[in-house]
Amino acid sequence: MSRFLRDKYPATLPAAVRNFVRSRATGLVAVAAFVGVLSGCADVAIETVVQFLHIVLFDLPRHQHLSAASKLTPWRGVLVPVMGGCVLAILTLVARPLAGRLADAIEANALYGGRLSLRGSLFVTAQTILSSGFGGSVGLEAGYTQICAALASRIGITLAARRADMRLLVACGAAGAIGGAFNAPLAGAFYGFEVVLGTYTVGALAPVATSSLVACLITHQFMDPGYLIPPNSMAAMAPGDIVHIGLISLMAALLGIVLMRGVGASEALFSSFKVDLRLRPVIGGLIIGLMSLITPQVLGAGHGALSLDLAAVVTPAGLAILFALKSIASSVSLGSGFRGGLFYASLLLGALVGRFYAEVIPTFASGLPLDPGLAALAGMAAFATGVIGAPITMTALALETTGNFPVTLAALIAATIASLIVRDLFGYSFATWRFHLRGEAIRGPHDVGWMRDLTVRKLMRTDIRTAASTLTIEQARAAFPLGSLKTFALVDAADSYVGLVILDDLYTVDVHPEDPVTKVMRHSHTVLLPSMTVREALDIFESSESDALVVVDRATSRHIIGSLSESHALRAYGRELERQSPDNVTSFQPKGERLRG
Known part of the structure; x- marks a missing residue:
């Protein structure tokens, strides 16, 4: 430990x-x-x-x-x-x-x-x-x-x-x-x-x-x-703007996924360099410094750039270039070893996405104009929701940092759409994506530490009966009368696990009495290890469609040390889950992370 x-x-x-x-x-x-x-x-x-x-x-x-x-x-x-x-x-x-x-x-x-x-x-x-x-x-x-x-x-x-x-x-x-x-x-x-x-x-x-x-x-x-977007600088949202907000949210969500994957690709690229780990920030700093010669907006979190870009007159091409440069700079910074996050960068990038859309849309639909400030707000809420994974937070942030309650609905719609898209297509926020790249099975802050402590070793029974795998059906029936137990395990000459026999199968399957008992055994290749968590055990029970499994000491030697039933594992998990969170009203749990039980 x-x-x-x-x-x-x-x-x-x-x-x-x-x-x-x-x-x-x-x-x-x-x-x-x-x-x-x-x-x-x-x-x-x-x-x-x-x-x-x-x-x-x-x-x-x-x-x-x-x-x-x-x-x-x-x-x-x-x-x-x-x-x-x-x-x-x-x-x-x-x-x-x-x-x-x-x-x-x-x-x-x-x-x-x-x-x-x-x-x-x-x-x-x-x-x-x-x-x-x-x-x-x-x-x-x-x-x-x-x-x-x-x-x-x-x-x-x-x-x-x-x-x-x-x-x-x-x-x-x-x-x-x-x-x-x-x-x-x-x-x-x-x-x-x-x-x-x-x-x-x-x-x-x-x-x-x-x-x-x-x-x-x-x-x-x-x-x-200050305000992210000055009060009274945005027009109220009209019913026709919902289509625009949906398209901005789609763009922001997809680009947010690209950014998160870009950070992972940047880390992999720097890891492939044959240089000392501690020298990677020096290389990253050089790249960022050279990019600053193009525009200082790539430096720092982007507080000043956000205010500047919302007020300045910038062409769509200029907005696209700024987005690309800031995305690359953030990916290089984090990939090379600079420490920080993407919270404010995601707000800036989202605002650029929204403004880009507002500048481009008149070219294709001149009869459907969109206020640039409203577009920037929707882009900020959508992009930041995709990256941070907090739609209600971004909606509240839009309300409190713009001082404009009517336009908060646009932020809520954008955050909701972006959250749905990112969860379905990617399944991670930036934080949980970094955990995934490190090999950690963490999909959110939900308390799974207790689950790691609830291991198969703590739940298993050690009184499992065994028999030689060389027995015949007749010999096995003589050794284990009907009703004496539910299951027993078969072992070979080296005392290693061979398979599990369900007593009902021993008496009901149509076999000859002189046939080997291995004919009715199950789960010869499916076992549990004592270090497995209850979650891992439940996943194995589900995939193998078994009611009980044998626990072995190691995957190589396969010496039997106990057994565990699915029903007991589910009861133990349910009791512990109820003890850990007795008064939950709402769980902000990522898709696919709810356990059975």
Whole structure:
């Protein structure tokens, strides 16, 4: 077991405080409010440091976003990202061995019951700050979420919180991180539910919403996220616009899938280079730096570029080029080892898709005009939903960051359509796609860690009867009278498993008494291993259409150590599932991830 899982931080708070939090809903809300304070402060600190790096390294005026710079000194545009790659390489060399187990909030909630390594999260956050500060085409939202969730997790450990409460506190940290970053408490709360917790429960509403709201109150005093699209700059949605919004959503969803696959292809390409892993960010930084000579909009998360591109007059060809350059820059950044996410980049790319559509559609349907601002909003909601996998979050974000309630319906329609398309054609969000590329069977934040602990070894019976595979039908009937048991296993001379005999088959199948007993055996090639999880066992039961299977020590030796029935596995799974989530109202579970039982 890794050090990450063995870490036991002492519960340093008095027992009365811990009991108050564990037994009272108001206690958990109070802790969530404190998490919101920490999240808001962390957002402000990270944003301040990154903006300071942009001002110093790229010689920017104060309060100007990097991606909105009209021009950069060429040597700075090329050299600074390369320097960033070098700094990341040094940081990885020096600090990575000290960082412990690296897991994000989704992985922690899915596998580890909300336990996050604070040292590992500080390392990831430092990487994110340096990646964005030196011009990498990555967003800060991953860094915000990482450190805020880790702080919430540490508080939960200090309080000796239960597993469910630990996962909830991690969601509170993530909600505060996103809500504070965009000054959007509703979006932050729904992000916590959709992306980090995976379920909506009545008991979780107050803590998650409180954390997000408090974080917004903190960041509002120091940061001015502004509006993604200025209020009153968009026309109200007309009934005829629904067709346009549907087409924009289709384009955005498909391009979002291309972007996510592009990041995976970029990682594979950099992995194929015969260079040290730590030097890949240097190569990536050089590529990004050279791209900045074309336009500075490829640098950073894209806050300035979004405002610039929504207001400027840009030709359809120009919009397409900007989309391609930003997509390539983000893929190269993440593929080469820069740390960050695609949250804000997906908003920018979606806005470009929407504006492109609005500029092109008059050429084909001059009688069906579409407001460019409304098109950009629909594109943002659709593209970000496809990449992040949070349609309600993006709808709330559209409402809170535009200040325009009537057009929120367009965002809801776009997010819904994009979510449906991406789920059906791809099946992953960007986060779960990265897990898939790493070989992790995680399709969301739903708590499957307990499922990994519920193994075949814990569920199996060890009193299985065996017999030699050389017996005849008559000898087997003599050894196992009808009604004495349900099944028995056959073994060879080396005591290895040969097959399973169901007693009813032994007496009802039309065979000669002198025939070998192997004639009525089943599942000779289907066995369970003690390390398998209950989920893996249930999948094998379903594919083999068996009611019971033998458990062997190893796939090679096949020595029998027990047996397991499907009914017992289903009962155990059902009991544990009910214990883990007794009050779920809604589950934001990806397609194909619901287990039988």
